[in-house]
Structures are given as structure tokens and as C-alpha cells.
Amino acid sequence: MSASPDQSRYAGLRAQAEVLDGEDSLRHLRNEFLIPSHADIQRKTLGQEDRSGNADHTDEAKPCTYLCGNSLGLQPKRTATRIQQYLGTWATQGVQGHFKPLEDSPLPTWLDADARAASLIAPIVGADESEVAVMQTLTANLHLLMSAFYRPDPNGRHKIILENKAFPSDHFAVLSQIRHHGLSPETSMVTIESPFSEDPVISTYDIQSLISKHAADTALIILPGIQYYTGQLFDIPTITAFAHKHGIFIIWDLAHAAGNVSLSLHDWDVDAAAWCTYKYLNGGPGCIGGLFIHSRNSLVTTTIADENPERGYGNRLSGWWGNDKGTRFAMQTKFHPVKGAAGFQLSNPSILDITSLSASLEVFGLAGGMKALREKSKKLTAFLENCLAHMSEEARALVRTITPSDPEQRGAQLSLMLNDGLLSSTLKVLEERGIIVDERKPNVIRVAPAPLYNSFQDCLTFAEGLEAGLLAAQTSPQI
Template sequence: MNYEFNAEFARRLDEQDELKYLRKEFLIPQHNGQDAIYLCGNSLGLQPRAAADYLAEQLKVWESKAVEGWFEGDAPWLSYHKQVATLTAPIVGALNSEVAIMNSLTVNLHLLLVSFYKPNKKRYKILMEAGAFPSDQYAVESQVKFHGFDPADAIIEVSPREGEYTLRTEDIILAIEEHKDELALVLFGGINYYTGQFFDLQAITKAAHQAGAIAGFDLAHAAGNVPLQLHNWDVDFACWCSYKYMNSGPGGISGIFVHEKHHGNDKLPRFAGWWGYAEEKRFLMAPGFHAANGAQGWQVSTSPIMLLALNKASLGIFTRAGGIEPVRKKSIALTAYFEWLIKNINLKHGEDVFNIITPVDPDARGCQLSLICRHKAREVFNYLTQHGVIGDWREPDVIRLSAVPLYNTFTDVYNAAVCLYEALNKLKMNNL
């Protein structure tokens, strides 16, 4: 497509957008009486308009039925989590039985590591990406220490090549092969939070299995952002949060995936709780843990219905969109236009003021673009904020901007680019 740097062109793209009707499903923050340009779905998604109604519905059940809400009504609380899991499964490419909605992300990661990180004297190492989100680093470090190993020895980090910002798949696979005799687990993010790189999860999983290791993923920045096929890729386990691209509210509930091949393995250790007990026997209150079938057997605590309701409100929007594939189609188009606009600013400036460190290949990224701003980076970011463009700052000089296809428009990214352009002028870096 031959792009143009003008508002009319962006407007025409919006007119052609088959998902443009979804924007009205969300509440847009206001700036000086107008919709802000919200490009921070990588950190917190916008509130669905339906969220208040879904929450109010469950509050009404609590008011009218109290404890009987667990068993009565059109959607009894006892099985409410299953409805949410069923809506989530297609988004992550899983069977319904492979998904459970529960807890928060790092809690779930720990619970899964209890089952799937089983080190011995020979195989005890975990391979992960250098620069993984700190919570993952802390979780892995603590798990390694819990088993009596030294993190400096037991954790292998794969870094980009010198002068590069993202990892090459061949280097990840080479590292797995190099350490194949001592690896217990390969644990990666689905999308790196800093660069926005979407890893080749299928290739990583295959390499891990060939090395005799388990393959697991933190999909915080991938779930609801890019198509996933966890079942078909033979991933062992995964977890994600729902407050980014699944728009379930700050601190929203998390989800897990456990491949069905592990469901019948009663030798897998796990930290058990009564909500993971076989449902048909749960209320017998008998001693001795008997896990529920599937991923639900990893549940621990009673479902938080209000958090599930918020999650369900957002998942309904994915259903109306026709699933993740149409969302992804728009995402690719939206991000490509945004990328072109930013590169066009660089051309006019005569240098790469904004160095996009996110991969160019659409298959290797989601909707996030991470920009290294070479001059007055913090001032540029502050200018965006002051003018109603809400993005995300990462030290020392990275601006993360994510055009989310469910609620962002081509006009949004055009106006954001104009603001970047104006910031350079206002800061007297050069007369563009």
C-alpha cells in the first residue's frame, strides 16, 4: 500500500476498517474534553462499556441470592469460571479442558513451576530470555533457590547479538542444543515486554522437547494480542494476565494453559487447594486430594466472581469481532501504518530520531512498537502526555506505543505521529 502522511488518508483507512464498530464498546479517557489517544494497551487495556453491567449483574445476584448464587440462576457461580475459560480457549488456541481462569499471573507461574520444574542433579537448569519481565526473573530465581540450586549457575539467559535488540530464533535454538543435557525447563515470554518481539513459540517448544526439557511461556503481552496455538504447538504450560490486551481491569484475573497430555499424570507435583478438587466430590470434604479433570485441577482458591465477570465482559467483544484472527488482521495493518509514519518523520529529519527496536516482520511482533528516542527522549514523552497521547516510558530512552485494534483507529496513530513530529519542532531539535 502507498501510505500518505495526512488526516484524510487515515480517515479513509478508518472507513474501510471492518472492526471500526468495536471502538464504541470501550470508554476512552478524556483529554481537554476530547478522546485521548490511548496507546498503552500493553500495560492496561481500556474499560469495556459492558464491564459495569457485568459487574452489576453479579452484585445483584449477591444481593438477591447471597450464598445460593453459587448454585442457582442462569449462570451459577460454581461453574462461572468454566464459562470464562471456554471464551478464552480459542484466543490462546487451546481445548476448553486445557484452560483455567484463576489467581494472578505470577501466582500462577509459581503454581505451574511447582509441577513442571522438576530439577535433579543432572537436569536442573532453566533457559530464558535475557531481559525478561522482572517478575518472571524473580519467580524463577526463587524457584531455583527453593530447590537448592544457585541461580548464577542454574539460570541460563539468552541475549541478543552485539548491536542487536532482539533475539534470533536460531540463537535460542542453538542455546537449547548447547545445554540440552542439563536443561529441565525452557521458559520464555510470548512477547518481550521491552522490545515487543513475538518469539517463535512453536520452534522453541520443539527444540525444548528435542532436548528433553519442558517448554513453558508467560503470555502476558501475547494473549489477546497475537494468534496462539498452544495445543497444536505442543506447549506444556503457559500463563497470562487479562488486564492488558484482554481489557479485564487493573490487576485482572489470570489464566493458565496445561496441555492435555499432562492431565492424566498423577505423578506431577502440585500445590493443591479445594477449588482444584474433583467437582463431583468437592463438597464431601474428604481428606486426600483428587484433582479435577484438566487444567482446572491446578486451581487452588474459590473463584473471584467479580474479577471473572470483568474478564467475561471483555471476552464478549472478541466474540463479536469474530475471534482473534480478524483482530490480528487489523492489528497488522494498524501497526504497519504507524511504523511508516514514524519512519517518515525520520526521513524528514534526516536521521533516525526514533529507532524502532521492535522487529519489522509482522509475524515477529504484536501491536506494540518500542522506540528509542535519540534526543531529549523524556521531554518528547512528556510532550506526548501533555497533548493527550498516552503511551509508556521505559528507562533510559524507550517509548512504548501500542495501537490496539479493538479500540484504536488509523486516525489515532496518525495524530500520535503528528504529535511526535510536533514534539521535535517544539523542542527545537530541528525544523522539520
């Protein structure tokens, strides 16, 4: 059995990809990123070539086909420049870098770095600048939000609703919060399960039905904007409104949604949300996270001069960086938070992290907003779907897509479920062809064509590689 696809079946798609890439008004953004070469992903050392985006690197070999932005986004070329500017400030200014702006540097002072990052990320998630904070990491922020807004009453509202296949860290966070309040997960945690045995897709109706069933004793709902495994985009505004109708506070985990799909968190009246920044936001491995708190949930109605200033704001775990900037360095022990989400900050943030993230957020600014990126994303993912449909009948029988086919119910991701025993061998062929994707054992490949740097040709290259991998794996499956 041949492991090589019939190239004639892809001829029309190849011409179509060339036209679509030529018409793409955002194609220039691809040059903003460092795309590993075929040689890069095969080597076992860092290598000595220039990593700044100069010709020594890009001419070494053709770029790999990187379709893994849902796990780790590529590095923007300007990241190294911004980090060198940060290091230069530290080297030449020491502690003065907190307060002293430099005329030849585009970077803010370290005191204001978090505020600048918030201003850059606010339009990406559809929020007012005061409603977002760049801080901590995803799970830490979920814990901080739950510490502020999960107030269980054992005799009243005490349950937390989440999905059955939530990302493990979300599941762990919910379990520990319930136990922290002296409650039992057996009685205080409710999970939403897909009614389908084949595909774990959960409809809005399924979610609403479970909320209705447990509304009387539910204190909190935590759901993903995009489900990490299936790539399903949940109807955030509709579900949020339904939760509010039943008096339930809802938190959204936007790890796979921020920088991927258009969000309007303020206008959708979302209570709170948290996200990481190393996937579609390209901040770098384990980079600093972000959170959103609607302005109505972070009001501060008193001043520090009031006799009891703490009566003017909601309870939260507090730290000195959340303290009002006017008194932050006065070293007073009377806490009075900054208005908005920034008042939930704890320690001073990592400026190295914020500098790296802000470099990528600058590139988002060049895209002209999330609307343009989302439109390209829909076209890319639809083209990828079309390419997969052109695989041979033999190859198509070995895989199926578990992501919703409706473009409005998915982001820049297709999750492909392979027949049992084919994953390892298929991935080996893809890697040999310079194609990087994400796996979820035992048999799912997640493919994410990110509109900032992926092309239509990338989608076609993957489909050809997948067909070759499937056919090769069928002859030597790894059980």
C-alpha cells in the same frame, strides 16, 4: 526551532487513514469501549460525569489517543453492567449465588463462573476448554507451573533457561524456584542474550544454539511469547518443537501475546503457558490471570474411589477448588483433581475479577475470532510505521524503532528508542496533546495500536505528536 510538524507532509496519510477507518470491518468495536477524553486525562479528580458510555461523557470532549493497551487495556462499556449484575446477585441472593441461576441475569452461578471464563478464553489462545484455567495472577501461575513441572536433579537436568531481559517478575520467580530447590542461580540459571549491542532482539537461531549448548543438563525453559521491551514475537511453535527434541519442558509467558496475536497452543504442542488479563484482554488493573496446560500434562487416570487415587495424576500444589466438582463440597480430605488445567486451581476465584474479564471476552466474541483482529493489527502497526517514516528528517534522526520490521515477528507494538535526554520532554508534549503511551526509562516509548479500539487516525495523531515532542525536547533536553 519550531516544534510544530509540517502538516503538508501528513496530508496524504490523513486521507489514507480516513479511507482505512471507513473500510475497517471491525470499527464498530471501538464503540464497545470507554475512551478517556482529553479533559479526563488532565483532571485531578474523578469528575461527576457519567462513566457508563452515555452521551454526557462522550460529548464532553474528543477522546484521547490511547495507545497503551500493552500496559492496561481500556474498559469495555459492558463491564459496569456485568459487575452491577454480579453485585445484584450478591445483594439479593447472598450465598445462594454460588448455586442458583437467575432467569433475568446472563451471568453463570459463581460455582461455574471459572468454567464459563475458560470457555470464552480457550479460542483466544488456541486451546481446548479443558486445557485452560482462569485463576490466580501471572507470576503466581508461573510459580504453580514450575512447582509442578520443574523437577531438578543436581546431578542431571537442573538448569532453567530464560532470556537475559526477561520481565523482572519472571526473573525473580526463576531465581526463587532455583533457590527453593537448594540450588544456585550461578550454576542453574542460563540466560539468552542478544548478540547485538544496539538492539536486544534475539533470533530463533540464537535461542536454539543456547538450548543445544545446555540441553544435557536443562530441566526447563521459560520464554515470553512477545518480549515486553522490544515487542518481538518469538517463534513459539519452532522453539517449542526444538525444546521437545532435546527432552526439555517449556513454559511460555504470554502476558503480551494473549489477545494480541493468533495462538494455537494445543496444536503447537506447547507444554504450558501463563498470562495476565489486564493488557490486550482488558480485564482491568491486576485482574485474574490464566494458564494453559496441554492435555497430555494434566491427565487424571484414577477415580477418587481408587485405593491410591494420587497415583493417577501429576504432582502439583493443590487446593480445594482444583478438587473434583462432584466431591468439592463433600468436605473430604482426600484430594482428587478435576481433569485438565482446572485441577491446578487453589482457592475459589474472585468472581468480581472473573465477571470483569468475561465482559471483555464477550467483546472478543463480537470480533469473530483472533484471525480478524490479527489482520487488523498488522495493518494498524504497518500504518503506524509508515506514519513515523513521514516525520521530518530532523525528527527521525532523534528516534529509531527497535521492534522487528517483519510483521510476523511483532504484535500490536512498536518500541521506539529516543536519543538520550529526550524522553521526559517528549512525553510531556504527547500528554498535552492527549496521547497516552507507555515509557520504559531511560529512553524507550512503547506504542500499541490495539485492534479492538484503536483507529488508523490514532496512529497518525501519534506520529504528529511524536514529531512535535521530539523537536521540542531537542531544544530543552532533560539529562
